[in-house]
Amino acid sequence: MSAYLGDVAALARKDLRLELRARDTLPAMVLFVVATLVVFHFALPGGASDDAAYGLLWVALVFTALLGLGRSWVPEGESGALDGLVLATSDRSAIWLGKVLATLAFLGAAEIVALPAFALFFAPLDGPALAGVALASVGICAVGSLVSAMAAAARGREVLLPLLFLPLAIPLVVGGVGSSVSPEPATYLAFLGLYDAVFAILSWAAFEYVVTE
Amino acid sequence: MSAYLGDVAALARKDLRLELRARDTLPAMVLFVVATLVVFHFALPGGASDDAAYGLLWVALVFTALLGLGRSWVPEGESGALDGLVLATSDRSAIWLGKVLATLAFLGAAEIVALPAFALFFAPLDGPALAGVALASVGICAVGSLVSAMAAAARGREVLLPLLFLPLAIPLVVGGVGSSVSPEPATYLAFLGLYDAVFAILSWAAFEYVVTE
């Protein structure tokens, strides 16, 4: 067990190191969020409702996640490092879990910038809305890491990914938008939690089959 | 001259062939644009104005284009094929122009799906609005192909591309939204035309410097 967690930690740390080597992920996220907000500003002229703004927030979050997930297995693909990991790990699901933690860290970093900025410029975010974001992020990274590994194993990684990912992400968006907008967010949050549990277990169990023949 | 156009045609045809073979960019773009519209359909409650809807259309188009652009130089990177092209073309700008045509074809195809869907579910699109989309698409692909070639030379390209591209795309969003919404679209269309001309010439002239030392 602790050996398993050790593998997960080593793998996640490797991703953070790769990212911190470029040293500019967080500033890049900040810039990206601000640039997106500016695009929204020009797209959404004054009078639009708060609900539309929440919709935009969710589109932006999904797109950001997509961007991060598209990159997530690129280092593994470059010189066949994924093969190396498949040979070296005793339980391959550790590879998946490490990747989930790393992508979650990056998405979380982006959200730490994006959410206050959104609240400042567009519409307020209450507790349920934040809980919705947190739950949806877990689901996005759990499913996304599996699906992007499938895409990486196939040809043409980045873009096969959204094809696989978006249908799976639409329930998360519906749940997320619901938890920000609806007067009764509890149902939506419960739905998000259920989704996370089901798909995390499914992804965890399925990963082995994705990376081996 | 005709030799130059022959190069451009050969290069663009190669991209279309790769896409037909792998089918990894276009379906993703189409799906993303449709999914975004669906999200907005849920997020925009009945009463929202048409203006907000046009804004959403433009957000959807810009991010869809970004998705395609992110993928655009991947085949060239895989086995150093870009080096091969740089050695083989007499005028390197042909490489850029070929890529512009190919990405324009993909974006156009995504729009052929997205625009009728938009007109059906949200708001009508008149002649100037369509002209605005066409002109903006040219600008997006012209600048986008150059900028994504820059990003391809860098580490962390998935994060970098939107950063490089969005500030340059904002005038296009302003012009595009204006041409759909304003009662006097002619100025906006002229502006879009001007943008296309300036940035296409600049990108055409600058491409050589991006791919050589």
Added chain:
Amino acid sequence: MSIRNPSLSALAALAVVLGGVSVAMIFFVAPEDADQGLSQKIFYVHVPIALTAYLCFGIGAWKAFRLLLTRGERYDLESYTGIHQGTIFGALTLVTGSIWAKASWGVWWTWSSNQLVLFLVLFLFYCAYFMLRFSVESGPRRERISAVYALFGLALIPVSFFAIRLASDFIHPTVFTREGPQMTDSMFAAFCASWAAITLLAYVMYRTELAGKRTDLNLRELREALVR
């Protein structure tokens, strides 16, 4: 090659003196604004700083153009330094503008003035320049890619200007119209003094940063040569 450059020190001293003079003029020569009172004094800093930012971006683009034309390696550092200074002054514009906005409009920032958003876009554009630069392996390739991007910035300025005009609505005031500056002579004099001081300051900062960067580079090469 030394940082202790006598003419640069003299210029720095001159900038300080000019700065003192302009502060004196701002507070004792220029009249107090009828509506805004003391907070209007920010005008004398805010506007020259903004103009200086544009100037620095312009210099960055010009050096970039020279680099592409001549392959002169040194223009890379010069272009980078110009843009770096431009970003510093751009950030200062945002800060002084925000302070003024808080004083006269009651908010730190507003999306309703497209003029402000334009400047923000430009600022973002140049932040992305640094991102680009730091993520490309150093070498001739990086020099050229950075230069091309810097040139795009120069084209973006007028294009966005025009875009902003199109999207209209002006909260942000205009002083310099076709009929010349809309202010009294004493205000204009104070403004010019401050403008000169800040431009000179920018120049001194530019030269200092450049000298520092070059010394750094030389040092590293020397160390490399010593190691082997």
Added chain:
Amino acid sequence: MSAPLIRADALEKRYGTRAVLRDVSFGVEPGGVLVVTGPNGSGKTTLLRLLVGLAAPSRGSLEIAVDRRRIGFVGHESLVYRDLTALENLDLYGRLYRVGERRERIGMLLERFGLWEARRLRVSAYSRGMTQRLALCRALLHQPELVVLDEPHSALDTEGAALLDEELTTLAAAGDHTLVVATHEPGRLAALTTGRLALGVA
């Protein structure tokens, strides 16, 4: 005679309808050295990937009496992260393989393969030969029982190739390592070879 470490029986591998390996059978004793030869495209790489478990046979049986993680593999690709340094790569693999005294072992290997000076350079800045040396370090890091090498001499300079031969000789002499090597120069390993498998174009 001991039980074979590897036993392949009527192996077949097809991609779509194209058979790449057809009816391949062989066995390798523990401590043996199997040299696989064959022209370009004859399926050496395919066979080696079957052996290490990176691909599955389409038909036939393949039994390998070694724990999967006691195998060391050098393929056509280096299997390391291009944007990590040599040291960081080996440290990661050392953790995953739970190598004892990791630091010492890594230092020793880098020294032996002449990469110590370049240990803090990102692999993307390595020359082709340096990358190959690193791939060898990675494969030998955890002192594998079964060592599977796909054209290991390629890209190495004269000195590097000699170094590798020496290393392989030591491994073979120790007796508790089994080697499978695909190569276009079987002569280099003639002294060690205990078995040969010549593949033809299927």
Added chain:
Amino acid sequence: MSAPLIRADALEKRYGTRAVLRDVSFGVEPGGVLVVTGPNGSGKTTLLRLLVGLAAPSRGSLEIAVDRRRIGFVGHESLVYRDLTALENLDLYGRLYRVGERRERIGMLLERFGLWEARRLRVSAYSRGMTQRLALCRALLHQPELVVLDEPHSALDTEGAALLDEELTTLAAAGDHTLVVATHEPGRLAALTTGRLALGVA
């Protein structure tokens, strides 16, 4: 004595502050064969990329009296699209290089290098040696005046390597081709060599 086709004078190439080539000078006559040798990491690949124009020297002068598009280059990477077939790749390059009688020339080269059977297979399904053969086809497609090869024998089987030697001999004998070859086996080309350049670790 004719004017040199390549003249390099005090060439230097650095990455950051790291000098990879230092003070390299040489000349190659038209029709000559320059063999570049040196241990792993000595800068052979770097030098060859300078020659073909894929990189620029940091200092020193390099003059090449051949039109850029009359150069044929084989590097460590294949420079072809992995998701196109061999035929499609060569057709694209044939168009860009404006090769006359493209179809015949391509067919002839594929035949010669033993790829005719696999011409409709995507390159991603090629074996390493097949990919190297395709890279050679691509480089020779437009009958270049200057042929620059970086370890061209690597990954080739015995028959492929012999084929390449033969090809190079023909090119050198024709007299209107100049060759620059980086290799770890200079012996293979001994009969053709007119000049040698041995790089050391800088």
